Amino acid sequence: MKTVLITGANKGIGFESARQLLQKGFHVFLGSRNLSNGLKAAEQLKAEGLTHVEAVQIDVTNLDSVNAARKEIGSKVRTLDVLINNAGISGIDIDSEGHMVPQTAIDTDISVYQKVYDTNVYGPARVTKAFIDLLKNSLEPRIVNLSSSQGSLTLHSDPNYIYYQVKGVVYLSSKAALNMYTVNLAYELRDTAFKVNAVSPGFTATDFTGKNGGSVEVAAKRIIKYALIGQDGPTGKLFCEETNPDGTGEIPW
Incomplete structure (x- = not known):
């Protein structure tokens, strides 16, 4: 039975990814910053008859937490087949009238960058580094970094891009940084069985987007889809089927 760790999987896209991979026969380590929330999510899946799921406490911003999760999972399995770096935050504040506060390049405080990057960039780097040894034991290791088409420098420079007017310097730049991390990681693992890709789920109705x-x-x-690709599949690419529904889904960096 193949194994997968999904960070931030107690709700939203991470939770649904866990459900769909369970349905495909995976054993899922359901990562959650808050263990109680993770346990509730795991019980919900078990109630649906999807029993091969375990909640694991992992705060991607805390190295001790990441290492503890690695130790816990490593005590149960020798191999991790898939890592989905799903945990992420927008860093967008809401004002007293319920409106989103723009993340402008001029006015945004550096502390906002630090908070968002700690989750969206340093988080995947911490987790990948901690679990790379278990992934190397897999015959077909896969790493999927949740990105966004809004991290594409090319698209955000194009006035015809659907979200061209939706600027936000912190979140967008964090995904651009994650994209570059993906490129470098894929390059370093190019002569191995690894497939490493950045994937945008598209604009999705979750807590992240206000439903x-x-x-x-x-x-x-x-x-x-990119957790399941075969050895003839792509690596080191950015995909967004919402932005490019041509069948390949690949979009420019």
């Missing part, structure tokens, strides 16, 4: 957007089922399907 606006497309279905979580479609978003999760887009993610796990």
Whole structure:
């Protein structure tokens, strides 16, 4: 039975990705910053008859927590087949009238960058580094980094891009940084069986978006597609089927 760790999987796209991979026969380590929330999510899946799931406490911003999760999972399995770096935050504040506060390049405080980057960039780097040894034991290791088309420098420089007007310097730049991390990681693992890709689920109705957007089922399907690709599949690429529905889904960096 193949194994997968999904960070931030107690709700939203991460939770639905866990459900769909369980349905495909995976054993899922359901990562959650708050263990209580993770345990509740795991029980919900078990109630659906999807029993091969375990909640694991992991705060991707805390190295001790990441290492503890590695120790816990490593005590149960020798091999991790898939890592989905799903945990992420927008860092967008809401004002007293319920409106989102723009993340402007001029006015945004550096502390906002630090908070968002700690989760969206340093988090995947911490987790990947901690679990790379277990992944190397897999015959077909896969790493999927949840990104966004909004991290594409090319698209955000194009006035015809659907989200061209939706700027936000902190979140967007964090995903651009994650994209570059993905490129470098894929390059370093190019002569191995690894497939490493950045994937955007598209604008999806979750807590992250205030319940606006497309279905979580479609978003999760887009993610796990790259957890399941064969050895002839791509690596070191950025995909967003919402932005490029031509069949390949690949979009420019």
